Amino acid sequence: MTTRVIQRCRDLAAISDSDRSISRIYLSPAYLQGLQQTEEWMLQAGMETWIDAVGNVWGRYACKDPQAPTLILGSHLDTVPNAGMFDGILGVMVAIEAVDRLKEQAIELPFHIEVVGLGDEEGVRFDASMLGSRALIGKWEDELLELTDQNAKSLESALEACGLNPQDYASASRVNDNLLGFWEVHMEQGPVLEAEDIPISVVSAIAGARRFKVTIEGQAGHAGTVPMGLRQDALTAASEVVLMIEKTAQQNNNLLATVGHLKVFPSAVNVIPGWVEFTVDIRSDDDALRERVMNLIFHSSEAISMSRGVEIYWSEYHWAPAKQCAPRFRQIFEESIAQQKIHVRTLVSGAGHDAMTVAEITDIGMLFVRCRGGISHHPDEYVSAEDAEIAVNTLVLALEKLAESLQESGVESSKD
Ligand SMILES: [Zn+2]
Structure with missing residues (x-):
């Protein structure tokens, strides 16, 4: 079995700065090409798209009410050198697929969905990680632009080389937006779910x-x-x-x-x-x-x-500091997993993730998908098509449950 999610992870893996391995380092030619490819899939899923000033790609699936809050779904699109094809990427592809499912089934939600593919979670190029999500929470400053890579190229010139406007980084901030939260699906990068034969789990906190x-x-x-x-x-x-x-x-x-x-x-x-x-x-x-x-x-x-x-x-x-996932999102994820007759397991994330950064401005929710052998940051990273499918189903169910809970309580924004 192969699904569109897995196929797209494979297609992105074929876009690499190296012809021997997978490598899409932040703002490299392959990184940029990966963004454009992802943008195309977002368009196909019925989203309105853009690339922000720091090289994050966005797709918006708007609801009828312009005043409604926005739920962001996403993860990162950059990789380490000699990477696998799922770390970060999986979460973006699962989110696009979930939106596609909503469109196909004409499901209307009382909130906007935005899918984001973030740049530089890994911190490989400029020795500063989470640059993509840090722009999203308004934590960029002019000094950051002076960071240099090992070829002494500055972040500023790397952004310019991608046709972006570095001076405009503040426009990538979502601090003042009416956000409902940020959900990130990510491969587990550890061995627990495989050992317990469970395809997906709720994340309680990021250590x-x-x-x-x-x-x-x-x-x-x-x-x-x-x-x-x-x-x-x-x-x-x-x-x-x-x-x-x-x-x-x-x-x-x-x-x-x-x-x-x-x-x-x-x-x-x-x-x-x-x-x-x-x-x-x-x-x-x-x-x-x-x-x-x-x-x-x-x-x-x-x-x-x-x-x-x-x-x-x-x-x-x-x-x-540790970042806790929002109890209301955890509960929605638990219910969505249980509804598929899957044992509900909760894990702490020992690794850092974009959600950890975004937690500074809105509530976060995270799901882990089983991987093989706990292997990550390596070409042998593996997530099965069946598990990717379960991740999409869980996300769609969770979006519907979030919609129900908001309709019951009247829509309100997060961070209260
Ligand atoms: Zn990752």
């Missing part, structure tokens, strides 16, 4: 994260002359800290901690390591829990520093 660079300063020395008891080995101290972090994290549900990068100095076979640097990434959907665990980790790190006679410095370089 918040803190990231640190940890530096341990010991004393380098000759591997053959300094007795074990007189050493200040930065690497053995780091090992103790790394295992302590793992153990502390394991004692808590809803929390993940990872040391993903470690560097040893001077890094020679016959020298006691005098200096170690490593990173820590800690995530949870519960900010208070994460803070409690961080305090435990700081405390234990202090104790290790004392007992081993080394200095341990923690420097934080990233902090993002």
Whole structure:
């Protein structure tokens, strides 16, 4: 079985900056071509379309009442280098298909739907992620335009090269619009749904994260002359800290901690390591829990520093609070899944998503679609046609349920 959603994901995958792999980096020629292709599919689904000043593509499926609020459906169209064909893309294609279904069945809603294909969620080119959704929430500033890629090309000139007007970035903001919310369908990028044999799940929250660079300063020395008891080995101290972090994290549900990068100095076979640097990434959907665990980790790190006679410095370089999905959207998604006789499962998103950014200006809802092996950011990304179909059905049912709930309560906008 293949569906139009999967076929379109495949068609987009064929539009690439590389002839050996899938790559549509923000504002690249292939990225732009992908936008135009997506715009064409939006037109076919009966939407009015445009590309905004920062290179997000939009399609609007308007309802009869011009004063009605707008629900935005979408995800991102950019990819990492050597990508799979579903990360981000799937959510945009599912949304277009859902609108097409509404048009085919002549379903009228008491709100406008806009589908957006966002640029630069991945942050590959300009070392700043979520640029597309950040423009949507009005968080661009002039300084951003000066960001450069590895070829020293500025964001400003990259936008111009795509025929866009960088100075006009504020026009991409939706801050002052009457928004109902933002719904994002995304592949799970993890192994849980496959392991539990469930095609789709509701997302309860997007985990918040803190990231640190940890530096341990010991004393380098000759591997053959300094007795074990007189050493200040930065690497053995780091090992103790790394295992302590793992153990502390394991004692808590809803929390993940990872040391993903470690560097040893001077890094020679016959020298006691005098200096170690490593990173820590800690995530949870519960900010208070994460803070409690961080305090435990700081405390234990202090104790290790004392007992081993080394200095341990923690420097934080990233902090993002958790974002909760709106309970009313979660409920609508749960009902839509249950109606298809599918077990209702709820997951926390450990990965960041565009919805996390958009949550600053409107309520968010998210659905995860099962993928194979939890594989993502890799050519082996796989979502089945059956599961993509279930995602479309869930979205259409959810749109109808949202319409019913608004008609019952009288239309109102979100963020109250
Ligand atoms: Zn993604």
